[in-house]
Amino acid sequence: MSELITHGGTKATVSIRFDNRDKKTSPYNMDGCDEIIVQRTITAQASGKGCATNYTLNGHAATNSRIQDFFRGVGLNVNNPHFLIMQGRITTVLNMKPEEILGMVEEAAGTKMYDQKKKDAEKTIYMKESKLKEIDRIFEGSINPRMEKFREDRKNMVEVTRLGKLKESCNRKYEAFQYFMSVEAVKKEQMAVKDCRDQADTLNTKIDELAKQAEDMEAQRVKMEEDREAETSETAVCAAQEITYDNMAKAQAEKKALLELIKQMKKEKERLTKSISDDSKVLEGKRKELEKMKSDTGGDINSHREKEQLVEQLREELEGLTRGTIANEKGEHVSIETMIQGTRSDAARLEAELKIAKNRCTRSEKRLHDLEKELEEEKGKMDLSQLNAYRAEAKKLEGKMNEIGINVEENENVRSEYKRITERIQELDGLIDKALREAQ
Template identity: 40%
Template sequence: MYIKSIELEGFKSYANKQLITGFHPQFNAITGYNGSGKSNILDAICFLLGLTKLENIRAKNMTDLIFKQGQASVNRAVVTIVFDNRDKDKSPYNLSDHDEIVIRRQITLNVGKGPASTYILNGQATTSNKIHDIFRGVGLNVNNPHFLIMQGRITKVLNMKPDEILGMIEEAAGTKMYDQKKRDVHKLIASRDLKIGEADRIVMEILIPRMEKMKEDAKILVEVKKFEKIKMHYERKLDAFIYYQNIMNAEDNNDAANKTREKIQSARDRIQAIDNEIAENEQLLLDIEKNKNETDSNNEIEKELKARTEERVNMEGEKDEVAEAIKQIQEDRKRKEASIEKDEKLLEKKKMELNKILSDHDAVDKQQSKDAEDAKRYRLEIEALTRGMMTNEQGEQVSIEQKIQESRTETAEIEASMKTAQNRQERLKPRVQELTKQIEKHKKQHTSEMAEIRAREAEVDRFTTEMQKLDFNEVADANMKERAKTLRNDIDEIQAGMARLLRTVGKGRYEFVYRDPPLPGFRRERDVLGTVATLFSVKPDAKAYTYAVEIACGNFQKIVWNLSANGVLWLLA
């Protein structure tokens, strides 16, 4: 898999859309004058690969990646790279059916919210984790500290310890990705085990005792409801009987009151008649008194008067009795009215009690329904746990064993991959040790040669100083210049010999042809050490590990410039 084309729009110095095509499969360097945009192309590649450490691409935040930080009517930065994927042996996982892989990363500047980053893989939106997994699967972990070796850090890489070199090779081989996934799966299994243990504890300590209590409460509730129905039945009958009795008493009292009213009216009429007769008798008595002395013929009248007097006395007695009866009837009426009023109040009270009982009954029904729903839910949970199921966040029942089995299967797969990677790592260890020894050997040789170079340079400086102290003499000056030239030639020969020594490791594998750049004081033998491939070699019996070494070292066609000559190290790909 290699780069076919790069499209930049709004990224750093590229305000308008720029399409760069024509990449060679072994493209490994970008050359050009200062300020021509070489570093921005490298930054764009690292940005698309998912670089998170922005200082490696000379930016403090995402906004710095947008052209003029979004202040020039450009509010987004887009990088699109098309990869040639026809080599299926080096294809990313699950993408071998694509001959081209198009990955696009875009940063959009949202007002008030900051920049938002999105990824698009072959026209479909995706996540940064998936993009990282794709590149890590082919040994491109852009966030690895050794993926991008910036200017001045080659010495640090050369001075790395064996375990650091091994870690770099593991990262290049892609085994660390499986280590991380294995750790994640182990964490997931531990979390699931904790949840299962917590579920078992809840079942044993809370749900089962609660279910037993709920069963007892359900039995008691059934009995209580049964007796409440019986009680309510008889209370309704009692209220109906009291209501009926009060109605009947009210009707009887009304009839009695009507009869009493009739009796009172009849008694009043009788009293009026008696009063009239008494008045007539009194008038008659007066007339008799007037005529008392007239004749003896009035004896009959006297008898009649006497009879009338007795009748008057009797009528007055009857009047008193009627008045007493009226008084008694009125008192009875008052008592009846008071009893009716009391019965009406009692009836109203019973109605209120009945309404309260009905309301309480509705509340009991609602609580009973809620308790029944809770009991049903707890019963379903217990039944699910009994069947080895558990309820997830969406309320769906899933198999605990199935989840555990899936996790174990995934763990087994990852462990198998890890075992394969570890075996591969074990096979690489001898080669790593050999490379480490070679590095140490070249380091010592490099140190001794550098010491000799510094000694020669010191000698040149000493001669130059002595020449300056002497009075000017053309012959002496010519001799000193000749001596300095000889020393410089010796230095160049030593450096060239060192370069030849380093190139003997990979001599014949790659031929490096280039034109001298327009740099003042440039010397081919001194300034250019060659490509990475010419700086080491692989033993014939270790040819199977060349791919791992290539992944660890990066592209073999990278160009190494001498730091002491120009103070610049170019490693461009």
């Protein structure tokens, strides 16, 4: 290709002009041009290795496939140039195989281009489908399980976050409740102190009154002592003196009791004052803790560890399900298939036991029916020994029914059959007793 570039240049250009005035034979989408110019330019590489080729169609850059489609559209195949049959090759063309002649006609008609494009498209579709299947396989086998795991982890994380927020909200409410209860306790203590003060004031007033009464009693006593000398009757004086002494003793006792009460009220006042001081300190501490919790956005370490353990446990269970294992009743990890097989074995065993119980019930019922039928037939000529034999047979059947009663109770339908057969046995027993009475 580089030999086409001469005279020391780096580029060579060749152009072909086509008359496009006949619009009937015009290529697709080229009806507006009376002349079509196809140009190819070869440019030598700076490294000296090979040449670069560029195509233009009516001055517009075009690809190699676009130029090939252009020529094929008008019946010119540059790769198989049978559109121009030279002299001396007519016989060769006439001796071609039908498939070759059909290919030459398709090339001349311009349809070969679409067949080639169809093959290329089918090849591309096949390659894309194989790649798509491989992508689907990788997605289903590797990516999708991971996505499911991530979705489950995200769900667990959202739940942990929700529980953390709920715990934080509950802690704040609890601290607020404690603060409120502390405030209410302080208010109650303050009211108690106020009541104690009121009682102390009342007692002080009463003490003053009693002191005044004591002074009056003392003055009365002095007056009575003065009048005692003037009294002529010793008995009256003694009685008055006794009364006065009794009143004074009562007053002194009441005064002593009031003093003791005042002393107790003062101790109670000191205790309440100290309790109010302690409650105020506790209240201040709770208020600081509440402010600290409001400003603190971190969670509790132990709670965080518990949440991490919960997430880890859920992740282990999820990984176990991904591997196809599950924890049984003993806490051991076994495969899901093994657990399913065990459950199926238990179900088959129970079903076999149920069938055996049903068969036993059926045979017992049949035997009971036969005995009842025989009893009806032999009712007129039945003697005492036969009646006893039938009664023994009925008891034997009843014993068999009791033996299978353990399995029968496991199924409602079999239990109803057992009940019905038992009723039939009782009815047969009644018939036997009736026959005995008639025989006697």
